[in-house]
Amino acid sequence: MSMRxxxxxxxxxxxxxxxxxxxxxxxxxSLMLKPEELTYDQVAAQQERLAKFGLTVSDAACNELQKxxxxxxxxxxxxxxIDRFNHMLRVLGKAKIPFTSxxxxxxxxxxxxHQVGKHTRGGISAFCDQNEILARPDAEERSYGETEIxxxxxxxxxxxxxxxxxxxxxxxxxxxxxxxxCMAGIPSxxxxxxxxxxxxxxxxxxxxxxxxxxxxxxxxxxxAFGDLMKDxxxxxxxxxxxxxxxxxxxxxxxxxxxxxxxxxxxxxxGIMKQLVACGxxxxxxxDHGFRPMEGFGGxxxxxAYPTGFMKGLMWAAERELGKR
Ligand SMILES: [Mn+2]
Numbered sequence: 001m002s003m004r005x006x007x008x009x010x011x012x013x014x015x016x017x018x019x020x021x022x023x024x025x026x027x028x029x030s031l032m033l034k035p036e037e038l039t040y041d042q043v044a045a046q047q048e049r050l051a052k053f054g055l056t057v058s059d060a061a062c063n064e065l066q067k068x069x070x071x072x073x074x075x076x077x078x079x080x081x082i083d084r085f086n087h088m089l090r091v092l093g094k095a096k097i098p099f100t101s102x103x104x105x106x107x108x109x110x111x112x113x114h115q116v117g118k119h120t121r122g123g124i125s126a127f128c129d130q131n132e133i134l135a136r137p138d139a140e141e142r143s144y145g146e147t148e149i150x151x152x153x154x155x156x157x158x159x160x161x162x163x164x165x166x167x168x169x170x171x172x173x174x175x176x177x178x179x180x181x182c183m184a185g186i187p188s189x190x191x192x193x194x195x196x197x198x199x200x201x202x203x204x205x206x207x208x209x210x211x212x213x214x215x216x217x218x219x220x221x222x223x224a225f226g227d228l229m230k231d232x233x234x235x236x237x238x239x240x241x242x243x244x245x246x247x248x249x250x251x252x253x254x255x256x257x258x259x260x261x262x263x264x265x266x267x268x269x270g271i272m273k274q275l276v277a278c279g280x281x282x283x284x285x286x287d288h289g290f291r292p293m294e295g296f297g298g299x300x301x302x303x304a305y306p307t308g309f310m311k312g313l314m315w316a317a318e319r320e321l322g323k324r
Contacts, residue, residue, distance in 0.1 A: 093167025193226030222252030
């Protein structure tokens with residue numbers, strides 16, 4: 001099976017957006033749910049609506065549970081939040097949605113500016129300056145220790161893996177973005193491929209824990225993240241890659257600008273060929289696009305060109321490797 005191009009959708013997306021996505025030849029969508037939408041009836045209704053447009057929900061997530069400060073930092077309501085997470089797994093399991101997303105970054109993706117860049121031709125892209133991020137004060141009332149963060153992750157795994165196993169819903173863990181070891185007083189969980197190996201070992205052999213292989217994050221950290229080609233082979237062989245984020249940047253840290261695939265320093269065709277050669281069957285998406293222009297096309301509009309370019313590279317790689 002080949003990789004499946006995917007785009008994100010929200011329940012509020014209009015019919016025209018869904019038709020537009022399908023017309024791009026994309027069949028898989030990642031359903032972004034609000035907390036109040038986490039019921040089986042609402043999820044099933046969304047699946048039914050999307051199916052009318054020829055779209056399949058490949059995965060679904062709720063941002064509030066995907067990046068949950070109480071779980072990550074062991075705040076007083078952590079157990080209630082884990083219960084909510086498990087409830088989500090049960091809802092998605094009943095709807096036969098194969099995976100959800102997690103990212104151990106309580107304060108989300110950190111960037112230092114959004115502006116026109118060297119490679120954006122007037123578009124607004126995201127920029128990151130490591131020195132500016134590392135100079136930020138603690139985001140919380142105190143700083144945290146690395147062991148604490150990993151202990152919190154283990155606590156979470158111990159309580160959700162049995163439910164994930166029972167419901168058949170896997171979890172795709174995204175790296176911390178940018179992949180720096182500690183930001184604003186909070187150590188990162190995943191900032192290189194060794195962290196992934198540690199995380200998988202903590203799942204005690206369960207396949208419930210998988211990864212979002214964010215090419216963008218690997219490229220942001222350069223060699224400090226790991227050997228991307230070898231990591232693709234290893235994690236693909238270990239059946240861990242549930243989703244690939246196909247994104248490029250103009251250079252590794254300390255400063256980078258998010259670019260179109262063809263404009264960055266990463267060899268995106270080489271990376272695509274490696275994914276195809278290793279038999280990766282994950283969903284694949286561009287992950288970030290330029291900021292949508294006011295009143296023009298929305299997120300699907302800004303994702304359309306890079307998604308098409310990605311599909312073109314996939315088509316060519318499959319042809320070249322005799323898989324198409
Ligand atoms: Mn990503």
